[in-house]
Amino acid sequence: MRITPNTDVCGIVLHPVGHTRSPAMHNAAFAALGIDAVYAAFDVPPERLGDAVRGARALGIRQLAVSIPHKVAVMEHLDEVDATARQIGAVNTVTRQGDRLIGSNTDWIGAIQALERERKLAGTRAVVLGAGGAARALVYGLVERGAEVVILNRTPARAQRLAEEFSAAGYGALSTLGDHPCDVLVNTTSVGLRSDESPVDPAALPKTALVMDSVYDPIETRLLRDAKQRGAQTLSGKWMLVYQAAEQIRLWTNREASVDILSQAFDAAK
Ligand SMILES: NC(=O)c1ccc[n+]([C@@H]2O[C@H](COP(=O)([O-])OP(=O)(O)OC[C@H]3O[C@@H](n4cnc5c(N)ncnc54)[C@H](OP(=O)(O)O)[C@@H]3O)[C@@H](O)[C@H]2O)c1
CATH class of the missing domain: 3.40.50.10860 (Leucine Dehydrogenase, chain A, domain 1)
Structure with missing residues (x-):
């Protein structure tokens, strides 16, 4: 140019x-x-x-x-x-x-538009992993769209504070993922960023949910690979960034x- x-x-x-x-x-x-x-x-x-x-x-x-x-x-x-x-x-x-x-x-609308390309969010059960800045954007957007949101975090007290602030349906530790059946799962922890780690046990991953990772480097994180192996539909954080x-x-x-x-x-x- x-x-x-x-x-x-x-x-x-x-x-x-x-x-x-x-x-x-x-x-x-x-x-x-x-x-x-x-x-x-x-x-x-x-x-x-x-x-x-x-x-x-x-x-x-x-x-x-x-x-x-x-x-x-x-x-x-x-x-x-x-x-x-x-x-x-x-x-x-x-x-x-x-x-x-x-x-x-624009993080919240980017994430929501990426998810909405695949699923209608109103009335869905969503689990957000993490309770930092990206989690705040996701929880805001999911609640705004009428999803029932559970927040799971390494430090559950932070998840609790976020759940109370945004009137989410529940909160807990990352290890309780298996107790929360969901239609949409979004990772907003930084686990997996330039590393081959996942924040959760693969056996706890839902089999039919849409799983999005907000991490986009690598494009396909360990979490997304694990979710795909379980049969879930996956969405890279790249799409959140693009939208x-x-x-x-x-x-x-x-x-x-x-x-x-x-x-x-x-x-x-x-
Ligand atoms: N795709 C996009 O457009 C987009 C936009 C924004 C952010 N992101 C990505 O989202 C990620 C999070 O960003 P952020 O701004 O929310 O960061 P942040 O505010 O620092 O929050 C980090 C979160 O990760 C958790 N965490 C960190 N290390 C962990 C570990 N070893 N095990 C388990 N949990 C751990 C923290 O848990 P504790 O509360 O226990 O510390 C917290 O919930 C980053 O990778 C960022 O690149 C992507």
């Missing part, structure tokens, strides 16, 4: 920068939509986050994705955090509207990015 004085700048702030596929995905979507913008990755350590947001404001950066470890800390630097992101307690997207920086959360990226582009431009193009760019960026 040709970068001109009119080219808009977007990006992702995270630390460490590691291997993020977001620039590849967003730049591919911008090109396909004919949007004159570039998307870069910015390695911002926690002590520089305030400076980074002030810099983005001064430079007129149009949109920033916000990743680990900044999703909570970024909120105090913004002009406004929308009601959903406030309820989830995390911002993964900052969009400039005029001179104002608005915080939103949340499409939502970010919609928030900024009001245009619909192609899920296929985002997906192909994700694959090509490995």
Whole structure:
């Protein structure tokens, strides 16, 4: 593409920068939509986050994705955090509207749209593994769609707090998975991220559920392999990332990015 004085700048702030596929995905979507913008990755350590947001404001950066470890800390630097992101307690997207920086959360809708491509969620029994930031987004979305949600976590007290906050149906330890028959199972723990581990015993996995892992590196985690072997339908965290990226582009431009193009760019960026 040709970068001109009119080219808009977007990006992702995270630390460490590691291997993020977001620039590849967003730049591919911008090109396909004919949007004159570039998307870069910015390695911002926690002590520089305030400076980074002030810099983005001064430079007129149009949109920033916000990743680990900044999703909570970024909120105090913004002009406004929308009601959903406030309820989830995390911002993964900052969009400039005029001179104002608005915080939103697209993780929840990304996860829900990925799941809804396969199953209707209203009335389903869902189990969420984990009680951290991604779990908050998933639990919010599943409850909002009318699923009956049970939260299981290594530290059950955290699951209990989350269950109470979002009026989930139950909570417990990861080891109790077998006691909770479900139609949808989502892993939001970081177990399996760049490792061949699963957070749960394969024998406890449901045989007929839709199983999604929010971890997308590797694309097929140990949990998904185990679930497939049990006969369950599986969904990679890649799709959560793809749909949340499409939502970010919609928030900024009001245009619909192609899920296929985002997906192909994700694959090509490995
Ligand atoms: N696909 C996407 O678009 C997308 C979006 C957001 C996040 N994610 C992924 O979701 C994962 C979680 O992110 P997060 O922001 O929610 O992290 P987080 O807030 O740090 O939460 C981590 C969760 O993992 C659990 N956990 C960590 N180590 C564990 C272990 N050894 N055994 C059992 N449980 C363990 C923690 O349990 P305790 O409470 O007991 O510590 C907690 O529930 C990451 O891999 C991230 O890449 C994906």
